[in-house]
Amino acid sequence: MPDTPDKAVEDIVAKARPHALQCIPHPSDRPWLLGRWPQDTLTVGGVGDADVAVLGEHEVTTAVATRAATAVRSTGSLDVLDRFAAAWPGSFHLLARSADAGLRVQGGVVGVRRVFHGRAGSTAVACDRADVLAELLGAPLDEDRLALQLLAIGLVYPLNTVPVWRGVDTVPVGHQLTVGPNGQARTKGWWTPPAPDIPLREGAARFAEALTAAVDVRTRGRSLVSCDLGGLDSTAVCCAAVAVGAKVVAYTADSRDPLADDTVWARSTVAALGVVEHHVIDADRVPLTFDGLDSVDELLDAPSEMAVDHKRRMSVVRAAGECGSGPHLTGIGGDELLSGCVARLHQLVRTHPRTAVRHLRGYRAKYRWSRRRLAGQLVDRRSYPAWIKRVAADLAKPPSPANTPVLQWAEPPRLPHWTTPEAVASVRRQLLAAAPVTEALAPDHGTHRELVTMEALSRFVRHMGQLAGSWGIVCSTPYYDTQVVEAALAVRPWERITPWRYKPLIVEATRGIVPEVSRTRATKANASLEEEAGLREHRARLLALCEDSRLARLGLIDTVALRDWCMRPLDVETESALLHTTVACEVWLRSREARHL
8 A cells, every 4th residue: 555644545444454464564654565474475675765575485585675675765766676576586476665656566477476456545556356455445346347257268368357346457467566656556567578599408407497496485494395296297396396305295186087197107206206205185085076166165356267176176285284284386387388389380380481380280180170270370460459359259159169270369268158148248348449459468379378378377376375375375386486487488489389299398307306207208187087077966066056146147147048058968178168167257256245144
């Protein structure tokens, strides 16, 4: 909060203070930072009328924060913090105040550390949770914005980041929010993706250094940490934790799928390491997808697809908490960075045509892409605003076939057919209004698509953290740290993303870290069987959501059409995915209603 006697800000302080455990004041003794956070996560350094605070998973000391505050004071500018934010490893919010320059607050380059802001009287205030800020401001639910949350299959940036409350806005990832002495807020970018021009060998060394540093930040000084141990990405994180000297307890959730091999590989890794305590959660103890739709007790700050399978996703985290672990390290984020996005070929076919054609042939054979659709996407040079307009026109069409190439700006999202005509019209209006004023996150399809996907999945991680926080656990995602993201994106795309090798960057980066018995693993399990079984076993829970639907009350869905869909056998890869966003919105509305009764 800014240092102001504004009555609206004073009202916010009065509402928030009874729920806050900590307060960092301005020199006037008015609150600057107000909230709840673990004691070991905040570092503050100051000199004169300038202060810098770092909150989250980091290794910034008071002396280092003070140096940053000194730089702010000597330059009279908050922009000097750009170089500090880019250099510090970890995942954190960076906050600063200066009598002359005002306030600055930012998260990271993905959405794990999100920042929301709104107006309180004549000035702006910011918060890391949209729902808390909305309640403090008295902001109402915006039904048009909620309708955007029903979009399924694909993503349209930036509308996929818009909060569902009127008057609450999001700071874009890689941007800072500044509030001037006059109370006016503006956002400004402090980060851009690196040029992808580093050879794989050099890039692997940089990536290994960045990932190891990210893991070290989270494990240093801890008596015990827990890790997921499933696919190649989480295996790398677990082994990196061992390499930096942490005492590690690893967890593997077994699968009902007889072809899933995570447990086999995990046991081989543990045997080779020799120092990891390993727990395998039996498949019949792992909840299925759609279990617990009526038991999301913790409030999330937005509708989240976490609701669809929160019991399955959180089963490992809960087990880790029971063993006494504080931070729980996951491999989430590795897929986007290490498998990358084939849409990079859209640009590569113009800059490195021979390499691109060879890769296109490999991917076409691997995924059985249609020649006609592939040719159409390769010659499609539409701008991002023009692509958004096309999405708006096609909202109600069926999703693209499974063998459609993926070289567009993003997978075109769709509204499920149970969305009402009024809701479709609302979403279309918002897309058309956003198109002329929206820029892509990068000039090429591939980089934009990778960044948007990371932003979307990191929102999922943020909601995991909100659920785990009530158990005293921090869900850590080292792959989403700024330095780790930069190290991956800097590698030549035709070496990082290839149909001929499985995740070559992590394979090369973990030489000497991951045991050779599992370093070159080229398989990946998924949860499609758990979803298919969950559809059958928990169909009654899905149908119960159709009864007195809160979305239907708002005029957003037709429950007759939704019920008919839920009664059908559904293809997991295409048809059941249309359910996820609707279920997320319905469960979220009900959980908020129950909490406020």
